[in-house]
Amino acid sequence: MSIAQIKERIARAERGAGRPAGSVRLIAVSKKQPEARVRAVLQEGHRLFGENRVQEAAGKWPAWCEEFPGVELHLLGPLQTNKARQALGLFDAIHSLDRPKLARTLARLAQETGSCPKLFIQVNTGEEPQKAGVLPQEADAFIAECRGLELPIIGLMCIPPVEEEPSLHFALLAKIAERNGLSELSMGMSADFEKAIAFGATHVRVGSAIFGARENG
Numbered sequence: 229m230s231i232a233q234i235k236e237r238i239a240r241a242e243r244g245a246g247r248p249a250g251s252v253r254l255i256a257v258s259k260k261q262p263e264a265r266v267r268a269v270l271q272e273g274h275r276l277f278g279e280n281r282v283q284e285a286a287g288k289w290p291a292w293c294e295e296f297p298g299v300e301l302h303l304l305g306p307l308q309t310n311k312a313r314q315a316l317g318l319f320d321a322i323h324s325l326d327r328p329k330l331a332r333t334l335a336r337l338a339q340e341t342g343s344c345p346k347l348f349i350q351v352n353t354g355e356e357p358q359k360a361g362v363l364p365q366e367a368d369a370f371i372a373e374c375r376g377l378e379l380p381i382i383g384l385m386c387i388p389p390v391e392e393e394p395s396l397h398f399a400l401l402a403k404i405a406e407r408n409g410l411s412e413l414s415m416g417m418s419a420d421f422e423k424a425i426a427f428g429a430t431h432v433r434v435g436s437a438i439f440g441a442r443e444n445g
């Protein structure tokens with residue numbers, strides 16, 4: 229589906245939810261996509277992209293950022309502390325802050341370098357053992373801890389369990405954000421971004437619906 233068509237669907241979902249036009253940002257998730265497809269979207273003028281891995285992003289985005297001014301890059305996947313410094317140099321936002329050790333490392337690097345990407349805390353709303361994110365019942369305390377470290381926390385992110393109705397997870401994430409005074413919600417992917425918009429998503433992360441199926445690996 230073209231990026232214009234996805235943007236039209238986002239606009240329709242905003243109207244349907246009674247939300248202002250332009251209140252949802254589209255992150256085009258370019259992980260594991262062939263260069264030609266990503267270039268096509270850049271050439272159409274889109275500038276907000278998401279990647280899952282620091283290494284993969286470091287291998288391709290610096291050149292594209294130079295060629296296409298104004299690119300904003302977000303890290304969506306788990307971040308190892310030993311890659312935090314590299315991530316700080318590459319990304320404008322990180323959606324996967326999920327543990328105290330990473331928070332302390334980011335705080336130290338932010339102080340050292342004088343800047344820090346905007347941060348979303350990932351919440352494991354489905355309480356899945358294999359999934360990253362703080363548990364819902366630990367979220368308030370972790371948000372407070374991050375604020376104590378003066379980290380620029382702007383919102384929350386979740387990836388609902390594949391087999392479950394995502395609405396309950398979107399509603400839970402919105403509730404945790406609201407009671408903590410956080411305005412940004414990173415939720416909704418190719419299969420469910422319109423639903424996420426109905427529940428207040430401000431950032432939707434859409435990959436395969438824009439670019440097609442991903443390469444293996």
Ligand SMILES: *Cc1c(COP(=O)(O)O)cnc(C)c1O
Binds near residue numbers: 305387418
């Ligand atoms: C891959 C990925 C997406 C995009 O998934 P699609 O189903 O292709 O839209 C969104 N968010 C995260 C965290 C991802 O890893």
